[in-house]
Amino acid sequence: MTGPTAETAGATPARITAEQPAGQAGEEAADGPAPGRAAVVVLGSLVALGPLTTDLYLPAIPALTGDLGSTAPAAQLTLTGSLLGLAIGQLVFGPMSDRLGRRRPLLAGLVLYTLSTLICAFAGSMPVLVGGRFLQGLSGAAGLVIARAIARDRFGGVAMVRFMASLGLISGLAPIFAPAVGAQLLRFTDWRGSFLALVLFGAVLTAWVLLGLGESLPPERRHGGGFRTTLRAIGGLLRDRRFTGYVLTSAFSFGALFAYVGGSSVVLQSEYQITPQTYSLIFAVNSLAVVGFSQLNGRVLVQRMPMNRLMPIGLAAALVAGLALVLFSTVWHLGLAGVWPALFLLMAGMGLVLPNSSAQALTMAPHAAGSASALIGVSTFACGALVAPLSSLGGRPSVLLLGIVVAACGAVALLTFALLCRPWAKN
16 A cells, blocks of 8 residues: 555645644635546546555465465565556656656556556466566556646646545545455455456556546646756755655655555464455555544644644654564564554554655755655655565564564654654754
8 A cells, every 4th residue: 555645645735834733824725726526536546556556466465475386575576566666657757747748658657557467467477477566566656646747737726735635535545445355356266366457447547548538738838857857856855954854754654554565464364364355354444544544634633733743653653563563473472453453553653654744845845846756756665665575584474573674664764753854943
């Protein structure tokens, strides 16, 4: 599942600062048309492509591991491959859409997504599946980054904020239902059926965009800056200590999140002998925690507390959750009754950290919001890709390893936030 961002979790207007609750910032002018339902559905489906790609097949990981005669760490590389693709793809398709318009790169990405998903469905070995997953993520990133760009093209002010909140709700619900749908598919088909379902979804989206989504960026508003311009802007942003602090805090927090996403399927099904359907229920409930707390954060909490006070609460929750997993696997053997609440606490904490860290970083880069958004996306997905397989180090997945990785990511994120963002300082 992809975590909530500033744009997808009850987005906060850019003028809100670390020391200022949202309620004190005033309201944006309603300078754009109200988004219609059709736009919400189409663009929401494009944004949901990322979470569906990463989460639909999660209950099938143990089955595909055995079917391909592979190991758990190798199987978790399928998640790493898709996350790396999602990270790199945002840098590819974002600047491309600024230069060529939104429609052509989006259609190219969707066609490539459908074809690469076919490769995954008929993969005969783990290396082929990992390669197909990378292409899936790379091409699926087109929907994620271009959908946000189309929203920026078409809407403004309050309409923009509300539209992003609607997209956030869709992208937040997608990872809740994806594993449940994937688990139910396993009742009727094998793991390949999960990818064939994504092939169908990709084909439907391609036809939908081809027939019903017009160009939102006219030629006079396009520019040819491309990848080099993006890299120069990113270099300038990274020289800002606090901006870098928020980006790294978000990235390491995302690492803790994807340690759970990448390891929980194998760990819980192997250690506690639960069915794919039971795992999908646990995953759905925990996903409700991150969606619920991110919506609570965006609609209630930031009206009353500065974001820099909310973030350490979420970071501490992630650290405590990781330590609890370690203790429950070494000292207090409570089984699933102890592990599930700890994972729920982790996801609740992410609902406070991820949207606020992204919002703070974007607030500091009004002159280069697109580059800042790309940098946040690349760093978070790249960190998630590196961390996802770590709970299976040594070839045997365990709650202990999962807890160590979550606690380490939580501790580094908290330390980074304290040292670079310096929440106690005024500037």
